[in-house]
Amino acid sequence: MTKQHTLDPDWAPEAVVFDCDGTLVDSERHWERARGVVLRGFGHAPGPEFAERSKGLHYTECGALMAEVIGRPDCAEELAEQLLAAYRALVARDPSPMSGARELVTVLSRTAPLAVASNCPADLVEFSLESVGLLHHFEHVVVPEGPIRPKPYPDTYAEAVRRLGSNGENALAVEDSVNGLRAAKRAGLRVVGVGARPSPDALDLSSLWVRDLEDPELMAWANGLPPAKRGRSGAAFEPSVPPPGGPPDTDADVLR
Template identity: 55%
Template sequence: MTVQRILSWTPAAIVFDCDGTLMDTECHWQDARISALRAFGFIPAPGFAERAKGLHYTECGALMAEEAGHPELTAGLTERLLADFRALAEARPLTMPGAPQLVEQAARFAPLAVASNCPREVVEASLSTAGLLHRFGHVVVPDGPDDRDGIRPKPHPDVYLTAARLCGADPADTLAVEDSHCGVEAAERAGMRILGVGPWPGDRTAALVDLWVRSLDEPAVRGWAGARVPAQIARNRPTMNP
């Protein structure tokens, strides 16, 4: 990992993943996957949670049906998965440690966007409940499954490329903040520098990021963001003629 590619650098834009990065919703997705499978009489296979993490919910529904041996149940499992997740997320919205503070600081020196595999209404409702939605200039999510020429879900790079373009930044000058291999792969394909967050993901994922931290509340992250704010203010201050 090239740590200094992050800690000594000021990005032109920052694009955050939502689930597991800004909002503590991975537990809700995990519970929703289990409840959806049980509603159809199945139980998750070993390792299913890791295979499903970060997938678009439609792809997750297809994966559940495939692993259950009943691909004809894809639509029903997908619908139940999303309904169960929405109920859980609305009942217990939680932010990830350090996420609100980092967003508040980052919004002072760079345009911000969200790139998520979740439905737009779910992302916006979660961020609004957390008081963070107004900090993001753009929320980018995949187009519907019937729109084959639109924005594809992660691990395709589309959501990240679109978010950088909307922020007016080159992808190479943009920082992606991610927690899953699926999302990290999307950001890497987009050509961004990547800050990974969460439990150690293993060498395969870590090899794709510039810096991996356990939490956005770590001193290194807080110090990096805090140091960017006065520098940006100084650059933006008008020069006084003598």
């Protein structure tokens, strides 16, 4: 396990807030492909640097970035809508949780109320979580809307913790992107960062960094937490059966 610090074995969070894409759901590959599908439709092939620039962005910001890349700033809204449609099609046909996500979420749900803070639209987050069988564990899904600004602003994390009846200093965030880490840190949460290749900034923002959610030390800490002493703060979502299907083969299949 790569880590800068560690989680206090005597500390038990009152609330836990997860990011969704790349943390709970193996979706970054879908976002990357969706961006490629849309950009190729405009005659542009995105390179690796574009994937890095777009990771963790709100989908409208990603639409604006794609519009900038193709030299068509007037198309930002259209590109954002196409991006969402392509991503939804990919997730529906090939849903997959991140390694260890089901196990960690199940364990932590017995010790504290859970929420999700994401930069994606709420219906898309719920759709993604339901597709991998995780939605029923979460009491709230908080996304940018109204006065709630997207990550890296702290709003989604601060609001999620508030809805769970806690505060930042007594809550834990689990995140994979630098924008998300900054948001959680600014909201006062302790942060577990997750991913194979953390940047220096990511390590600096994290209380703990793990390669994936199966990390033995992280799971040992979670399993050692006491059971929740109070009831859940609200009704959980009810999951439905994940949609069938396999991954689409071509760009045309995605946009169909």
